[in-house]
């Protein structure tokens with residue numbers, strides 16, 4: 416006898432995405448991608464007849480998501496005729512007065528934990544008892560230890576724990592002492608909240624966000640598929656977890672080194688060479704220019720010039736320095752108004768403003784022929 420289950424969560428369904436580059440187009444595509452990942456997970460559960468799906472919080476992005484989105488998720492779960500779905504809520508979709516979970520009917524195969532103390536649900540045909548705690552407000556500075564300590568596991572059953580929080584000492588987002596909860600002897604600890612998937616040898620896991628949600632979320636994404644098995648010989652249980660990737664557009668932050676001798680065309684070429692064409696047509700790119708740039712070159716319009724070569728691109732020039740020896744320029748011009756102007760500009764406190772002011776002034780002086 417064994418129990419197999421999908422562990423997922425942190426879908427953030429209904430999130431309104433914003434992108435620096437033009438309009439609503441990217442947000443719309445991102446929204447579709449999120450729903451596709453949800454539908455893929457449902458389809459996988461159906462095809463493989465996975466008997467149990469655990470949703471470890473933040474299924475929805477907020478308590479204000481559209482009712483149609485909540486219904487859409489509920490319909491997905493209702494279509495799983497051979498699967499139990501067990502849900503806890505997280506900091507984003509907490510079960511308070513305006514809880515999304517109160518707004519629609521959920522099918523009888525769905526169990527939602529609705530309290531912020533530990534409760535359990537026993538699924539007899541799977542011989543599996545699932546313990547879970549939901550968020551009913553948007554901040555927890557402490558783990559509900561007292562409630563946790565009252566848990567008494569029945570070791571003739573498979574026992575699974577669900578929680579949404581951070582494995583750390585101090586947090587506003589439910590600090591979790593992993594060593595303390597591991598001692599209890601659960602066969603699996605299904606965590607949510609941290610968007611990077613990760614599995615510990617002790618059978619505790621963060622499922623991660625099935626689709627990356629921003630430039631901070633890199634690496635492979637998907638859901639976990641886990642098993643708990645009886646080891647009759649040693650009278651114990653064996654837990655194993657695997658990762659089922661979901662295809663989605665990746666977020667790539669790429670650093671591009673600029674040298675003073677690079678022309679504008681050289682810079683465009685360096686940017687385009689950052690990745691293969693097929694990747695550029697697929698993923699989201701943030702290009703971070705670094706190094707020293709000829710002060711004659713302005714990158715104000717570089718995004719427009721790169722747009723055609725990428726599905727999505729944004730550029731960050733804040734780490735780029737103009738190739739100017741300011742001290743030398745001041746020295747060379749110490750007896751004229753140019754030198755006095757440069758000294759004054761050099762005293763501007765805000766570094767970004769100082770940099771821009773110096774570049775623009777020098778550029779103007781060069782084009783007027785005042786400075787060579």
Ligand SMILES: [Mn+2]
Pocket residue numbers: 472473505506507579607608609
């Ligand atoms: Mn969360």
